[in-house]
Amino acid sequence: MRVLLLGSGGREHALARALAQDSDVTELHAAPGNPGIAQHAELHDVAPADPAAVTALAAKTAADLVVVGPEVPLMAGVGDALREAGLSCFGPDRAAAMIEGSKSVAKEIMIAAGIPTAAARTCRSEAEVSDALDAFGPPYVVKADGLAAGKGVVVTNDRRAAADHARSCGQVVIEDFLAGPEVSLFAVADGARAVPLLPAQDFKRAGDGDTGPNTGGMGAYAPLPWAPPDLAARTVAEVVEPALAELSRRGTPYRGLLYAGLALTSDGIKVIEFNARFGDPETQVVLDRLATPLAGLLAAAADGDLAAAGRPRWSGGAAVTVVIAAEGYPGMPVTGDRIDGMDEAQQIPGAYVLHAGTVVRDGTLMSSGGRVLNVVGTGLDLAQARAAAYAAAARIRLRGGWHRNDIASQPGQPPSPVG
Ligand code: AMP
Numbered sequence: 001m002r003v004l005l006l007g008s009g010g011r012e013h014a015l016a017r018a019l020a021q022d023s024d025v026t027e028l029h030a031a032p033g034n035p036g037i038a039q040h041a042e043l044h045d046v047a048p049a050d051p052a053a054v055t056a057l058a059a060k061t062a063a064d065l066v067v068v069g070p071e072v073p074l075m076a077g078v079g080d081a082l083r084e085a086g087l088s089c090f091g092p093d094r095a096a097a098m099i100e101g102s103k104s105v106a107k108e109i110m111i112a113a114g115i116p117t118a119a120a121r122t123c124r125s126e127a128e129v130s131d132a133l134d135a136f137g138p139p140y141v142v143k144a145d146g147l148a149a150g151k152g153v154v155v156t157n158d159r160r161a162a163a164d165h166a167r168s169c170g171q172v173v174i175e176d177f178l179a180g181p182e183v184s185l186f187a188v189a190d191g192a193r194a195v196p197l198l199p200a201q202d203f204k205r206a207g208d209g210d211t212g213p214n215t216g217g218m219g220a221y222a223p224l225p226w227a228p229p230d231l232a233a234r235t236v237a238e239v240v241e242p243a244l245a246e247l248s249r250r251g252t253p254y255r256g257l258l259y260a261g262l263a264l265t266s267d268g269i270k271v272i273e274f275n276a277r278f279g280d281p282e283t284q285v286v287l288d289r290l291a292t293p294l295a296g297l298l299a300a301a302a303d304g305d306l307a308a309a310g311r312p313r314w315s316g317g318a319a320v321t322v323v324i325a326a327e328g329y330p331g332m333p334v335t336g337d338r339i340d341g342m343d344e345a346q347q348i349p350g351a352y353v354l355h356a357g358t359v360v361r362d363g364t365l366m367s368s369g370g371r372v373l374n375v376v377g378t379g380l381d382l383a384q385a386r387a388a389a390y391a392a393a394a395r396i397r398l399r400g401g402w403h404r405n406d407i408a409s410q411p412g413q414p415p416s417p418v419g
């Protein structure tokens with residue numbers, strides 16, 4: 001099978017690594033990729049969100065399967081263009097990806113499908129915002145309606161901050177605060193059926209103890225020893241299957257990765273958000289544990305034939321990833337700093353390093369983004385995996401680089417909600 005992977009982050013490096021480990025994959029191509037992905041794939045300097053350019057590259061590489069990493073190409077219609085050209089794509093059409101692209105569309109789908117979620121109002125004017133803030137009360141949850149790269153949501157007890165955020169966003173969704181641990185559950189979907197992957201948890205705040213600003217994710221771990229054993233099955237039944245049925249009913253069947261961001265409340269599982277792609281950095285730990293060959297699973301979903309693929313199998317033990325971020329992240333990250341210690345880090349038993357925001361210049365590995373590396377540690381249990389990840393992270397040298405020190409340190413006590 002020839003596979004083309006779109007994207008350039010740590011999630012895509014994890015995808016590339018897992019695809020390369022699948023013996024059915026004879027050729028792996030990536031656009032645009034990064035220096036880590038280049039260890040597994042031939043890179044192409046093609047913009048991943050340009051539907052015509054991606055379709056041409058897929059034809060040129062004779063790709064049997066295109067795997068879309070980030071959401072931006074999906075929203076640009078890359079999935080639509082590939083399927084129109086008769087190519088196989090793991091990643092939904094634009095209309096189905098609106099489940100991530102618009103918070104109000106996601107709410108509409110959830111209400112129509114009877115999926116448990118926070119009560120919400122879509123607000124366009126200051127008066128509507130003010131009424132909604134009063135109706136729901138603190139903690140206030142205000143979400144920009146469109147894609148915001150992880151920066152569109154404010155959870156606060158400060159009514160003025162909530163109103164200011166709403167004003168800066170234009171159309172917003174204001175909703176009830178959901179109290180309870182958060183879980184990311186990924187489901188591989190073929191339009192009608194879905195299989196769940198391992199539940200995982202990420203750490204969204206910048207500081208230890210879940211303090212500081214929201215980020216794209218500073219670390220993750222899987223499995224979740226504290227989660228109820230039927231969590232994945234219940235989420236598929238209560239959330240994923242109703243969402244797939246509703247999307248099919250609307251004429252926009254969903255083929256790709258449906259990411260359900262859940263709050264486990266005293267009142268049951270509730271959906272915080274959907275994403276139309278793998279989560280970052282949860283993918284880095286979930287795929288580490290996947291024992292089933294990845295390309296076959298994704299191809300079966302893309303071809304509408306998951307029933308033939310069977311249920312994914314999992315390795316025992318645990319994986320933890322720690323994000324090494326650049327100075328200034330999540331504000332204005334400083335880039336162009338030299339990265340040393342990669343080989344030493346990977347000599348730690350059970351550890352390896354994935355590239356997120358890196359570039360090679362004149363033969364030197366440098367930082368090129370806010371989240372620079374994902375150090376992954378594995379072991380027989382979370383404590384061992386965590387020790388491996390942090391031992392490896394300590395070997396990385398990056399001027400101004402930093403990471404959280406408490407990823408998976410209390411896996412019985414999940415991180416508290418942002419706010
Ligand atoms: P989102 O971009 O929708 O994932 O929101 C980012 C983060 O804001 C989530 O991971 C939660 O920590 C928090 N959040 C979003 N919606 C809610 C809610 N209704 N109640 C509590 N926390 C929320």
Ligand code: GLY
Pocket residue numbers: 150202216217275278279280281282
């Ligand atoms: N880990 C959160 C996200 O990918 O949106």
